[in-house]
Amino acid sequence: MNLVIAGTIGLDDIKTPFGEVKGVLGGSGTYAACAASYFTKPGLVSIAGADLPKEARDILNSRQVDLGGVKFTDKTFHWSGSYEFDMNEAKTLLTELNALLEFDAEVPELYRQAEFLFLANIDPVHQAKVLSQMKSKPFVVIDTMNYWIESKKSDLLAVMKKADLAVINEGEARQLFGTPNLIKAGRLMLEQGLQYAVIKKGEHGALLFSYDGFFSAPGYPLEEVKDPTGAGDSFAGGLIGYLAKTKDTSEANIRKAVVYGSAIASCCAEDFSLNYLKQTKLDDINARFEVFKQIRQF
């Protein structure tokens, strides 16, 4: 076990201008672990309910995601959201925490020596608890969302300081650091004590900041985005999955990891829920990696 991912498992209802699905597998931990599974066999720390359908478990099992760190209780976390015409931001219609209320963020003994840890979007108090149980000194990637920035900013900043790389989206970066300028926000992120900061910009790609470098990854040219849910989680999961496989956290390799993360996120956004997993092989992701090279050449 060289990669541990802590995040949510959820059942989602999603409506976009391109269709509607109900009770499909979702959650930050799920999306991230499935993306990382293209490069390694991650262990997932999470909680779900007995109501999690067999098909949902089958998806995780088929990707060889280790579920030894997943507790099962009564009812799975449930999120319902919709996207408008511009597909930029999800409007949350309903959140039922259910199992998440009982989450104790316990990391199995077997996971505690992992070299890579991804603290996906969950309560920063749980992120800190997971991190504190690691016996190795893992390379830590952390993600979050506007909800935690608004409700638990100091907890979030405290755990972010202990991470090596933080991933947040454009709007969250502006919100967290009080500036409309993303370059300034990226520098302020680094000053939290991080080695790397990544700002996700959806269709516009991603920015990577380090103390002596800056990288701008393009967005993958998608003519059709059916459902952006989980694309950000998939980006970060793909990124850390690639790092866990290559065991190289140099800036040059992080740049590659950002592009692999972008490639997987673009596949994810082309279909609802985790449907992309069915038709997406590692070869397809490598092909997108090559497209990323071509579209930025001059």
Added chain:
Amino acid sequence: MNLVIAGTIGLDDIKTPFGEVKGVLGGSGTYAACAASYFTKPGLVSIAGADLPKEARDILNSRQVDLGGVKFTDKTFHWSGSYEFDMNEAKTLLTELNALLEFDAEVPELYRQAEFLFLANIDPVHQAKVLSQMKSKPFVVIDTMNYWIESKKSDLLAVMKKADLAVINEGEARQLFGTPNLIKAGRLMLEQGLQYAVIKKGEHGALLFSYDGFFSAPGYPLEEVKDPTGAGDSFAGGLIGYLAKTKDTSEANIRKAVVYGSAIASCCAEDFSLNYLKQTKLDDINARFEVFKQIRQF
């Protein structure tokens, strides 16, 4: 004379969160011609008033912009605008057309053999008139703005069909082609009969579409944007200036031209009006071109 630029000359009042200026040189033709002047000596087709201050003429003369195509009448076109905190879009406070009401879009005999023509943001009827007077078959770049999309869409699409490369910004592309997806909008732009389509995305860079290629140029990492006025005009002016210098309209060279345009636009946005011209040499632009290479490498 191998490059002709048709556009406005204006006197602007601009207010941004970083300061305020009044009666400064502006206009789409001015910004574009000054940007192009890093690569060639453009001729400007425009109209201004006798009230244009000596300092304004000095700026154009110092950049060796040929003013043989500029008529002088009573009062210069006057625009007043402000930018909010996010600096994304100008709010127009006042527009006094003045001299523009008398603009006859006449191209001097000496200009009519130019190989490159930039129809900067002016009334599409004037753009068409300028184009019809050319005796060469120039490579034509065209720009516009939301105002013309709303008020003269059919005139605009008619002249766009006769151009080789169209440059519009993100919001205008979405508006003109009725889709939130920029990749789709770019393809629809090409279908107007263009050889190349460019979508400007401000801080997020620019996209270049051709029938068998796609290029994504990053935004230059600016920590401070003081005044975005004219950055789009400077981008297009720099782009066509580079083409006019190199006389190469292959996709590979258009990619370079897009990056040079981005480099000049980024210099422009760092100060008010055309103040960047004072401290920006061709070496500085070449240095930014190199930065664009580094920030895209993986």
